[in-house]
Amino acid sequence: MFRKAIIASVILATTPMVNASELVIAGRDSSYGEAMEFIVSEYNKLQPETKVTLVKRPSKGLYESLVLSMREQTGNYDVILMDDTWSTEFLTNKWLAPLSKAVEDKDFVQATFDIGRYPDVKGSAYAMPMVGNVAMFAWNRAEFAKYGLSQPTSWTDVLNSAKKISESSDTNGVVFRGVKGNPIVTGFLPILWGYGADVVDQDGHSTLNSPAAKKALDTFLAMKQYAPKGVDVYNADEVRESLQKGTTAMAIEVWPAWVPNLDNAEVSNVVGDIELMAPPAEVGAPAPMLGIWQLAVPADSDNKQAAESFIKFATSSAIQKALALDYGMPPTRNSVYFDKDVVSKYRWYPQQAKALASGKARPRIHNWAEVESILGDYLQLAMMGQMSAEQALEQAHARIDRIVKS
Template sequence: MSADFPSNWQCIQVIRDDFRHPGDGTACTEQHTDAFCLRGLLERVSDEIEHPVRGSDFLGYIEMPLLFVGADIFAEAQRQTLRARHFPKKSRTDFFFVFSYLGHHPCIAGIGNARFFLDVIPYPVHGERNVFDQVAFPGVVFFGEEREKQMDKVFLFEPVAACGRMIMFHLCAGLDEDFRNIQHSKLNVPNRHSIDCILIFQKKYSIDFVCINTRNSIEFGFRTGGVSMSKKIAVFFLAVCVLVGTVAAQKPVKLVIAGRDGDYGNAMQVAVDAYMTKNPNVTFEVLKLSGDDVYQKTVIDLRSGTGTYDLILIDDPKAMQYQQAGWLEDLDAMFKKAGQNLDQDFIQNVINLCRYPNGPSGKLYSLPFVGNVSLFAYREDLFAKYNLPAPRTWSDVLVAAKKISENEPNVSGVSFRGVKGNPILTAFLPIFWSFGADFFDAAGKPAVNSPEAVKALKFFLELAKYGPKSTPMNNTAQIRDGLLAGTVGIAPEVWPAWLGKINDPNESKVAGKVKITKHPSEVKKSSPMNGIWHIAIPSSSKNKQAAFDFLTFLTSRETQKLMVLNAGLPPSRKSVFEDKDILAKYPWYPAIMDALENSVARPRTLFWAEIENMMGGLVQEALIGAKTPEQVLNEANAKLNEIIKQ
């Protein structure tokens, strides 16, 4: 502690530990009257604290942790000791105390006017660990009749350690004599949150104080006596710095991440290792799963509410299912609780997909783990050799593919993935969209057999004539390896993860000769396919705050840069795309940012996986000549209509 106490004041330092909720974390009931039961964690609250007082069933809440307090339960639990009649109706707030959590708003609780209320006061947040600076609070909002009441300034002393936690007390006179009846009350609170403070208050002519021991419960132990005071001395102030931050930082926390394999897993491991260096109390279990597995496992877990995972990766077209089902934590609310705002460095077109409904006004349920987007690649040396202009339209691409194919016997004019399902459909979509086609019309009806869609598919098949005969069997490895070997003139669909070695002369025969850019346009603008992966906190997570702390670290500018340099995955922040160290290693990164800013998201539907498989299978049938473009798209439109009617 750091304060000059009168010699005859007694102050008791608290013991820090977890709280344990006596019930199942749901609503409190009469079964819990053996203790003052606080009603679980409130998942979402208004930043302006607009919840009204509703008689005796609601008194207030504290923002972090968010707790409901039941007046009837409070009174019944304490029997004869804390009934409302013990408080003078006209008395002002007799006392309240303010405590805080590392990285969150300080919180205030008080008893007065027959109310036990809790509320939040905002404050400036400074530094990486949100360490409190020396600040003053001009007021605080209360519930009900006390809502507009202002408190005098509470001064906060300078923290003595980087991870220090500041505890503040407001001492008031005027407690009623009946308050002496409170002797051994206990408050049980939900787990995973700790409060460390000493409550000291003035009762008329003497100083009473309360030790709040946070070992599984809050124990109120009142002692009377102390220094005689003049009744005119109504308010005392005391600020205490309790050095619990370091202890809190050492509390073991294990975060389980449902992540991806391959480069995604490598990037996540880079971030995890960096975080554990700064936070040795936090350990991780990172599951490196396939795209299908991460989807299936997380859906099963979130649907059941088991709470196995603290963070999960979500493929963008599947995000709506998670958002709509209410499975994800509201990150807007978590940022507000932390006194932070989502900065404007994220690419807007990307962050909009993390909101639901999609767009700047939707609630934020995830952040972009990787700024993935489809790209266009072509051999600049061959274009220069045959005086071909840089392709601005898909029509330009067709001309160039034909020229290269006819004049370079060892080079395919064009090469794209043709395996049915996701691969071929992903290759086709940038053409499909730029020709003015879409899956649904303005009225929401299936439109994949529109005239624009037919033209797009016919063009796609014409372009395929200048590719290898193996196109229907080609997948990622064939396109990537063909680019490195110099046997591909144009790759209409490439992804950032494929390009890490494209300029390495030890790996690529055409290092420095491949141009990476966004897709050409045609009837409409360039339409790269957005392929971001979201990272989100499940509402069922048992470690939401620790998960949020890691999430903000993971998506920070510094960590994104670290993941780019060490794992090669593209970021989602503009500042990282423009970083000089990044550009020195990956000179095509401005093209990725350009593509992301122009990218098109796949349809927002719960049935995307089924639609993708269906469309990808039919487009391949057109590629191998089994059906005409018209037959394929008419069949696709009919099946799409059946799918969305499920």
């Protein structure tokens, strides 16, 4: 009741009155869908004359639906939910409408808001961050204690601890997503960045031929022997399962949505044992990977003003707090991360806020999907031992440079 009152007052303060209109929102299904449904119903309490239709797309289909619809300028959608790795492509194609100055807000974790600017961090905002996903590193404190190990601070530490644990017990040292394509790339990026290397530079040219990248890949490949058998085809399911069962002691890449189940006794054998932290760095400071879900207005929408007011509402602190508490959506606002109720429910949130603040986005290039896919192909070959680390990086480097030029 109290929360609702707060929400109501925030909206009154932040929302300009808009005339009756109809909004169509392209969102995602499952927990995102439920969260969006909640936003819509709250919004309707304040703007009863605006009819809001929520279209829940499957997560493996939202991208395709959005591209086709915006390309044909159907005007089907007024608000879209998008992954930050898509936005550069959408913006390059001029498919999104700029938002007004009124959306600027210092309360957002800087890194999550800047990811919505175009053409660079000084540009104007085209999207607002709704969900502040950031990839965390997980380690099982109880397992570590058994062997007198302490919290890993570098990837070499991770490798050594994994070795120790695997060799002295049935527990696997470390797990990651090894399946071909996007998963193996996001499994590898924390290590690559931890060594101070990157996939491409600002112009989209490959930098995979650097010595640091080679070292990172060597470390990544060395981890396979301390990972569960078959990690080459592991995806989110298998990674989560082996953490929850307690059969693996560390995970390179854990997303906030996976975390609540670790402490849920009904589906976890490791309640209270798993610690989360920003991924370790080998050189310099850690650079946790951002996975921001943003809200934006397509350029072909006929209701841009109403759409913007909806986006502002959906990312307001009152709504974010409710989403975090009731739907486990990681916020993008500092005020929510350090809110007393929120922290008492999610013990790892302070760590997560830290990770988010120092977060790094995947390369902001319009053909990231293609670059990622090429890297994923070669990482798999190296992982399977069908190619040496050096060869894999060299060939990926050459192919990425070729598509940049064309």
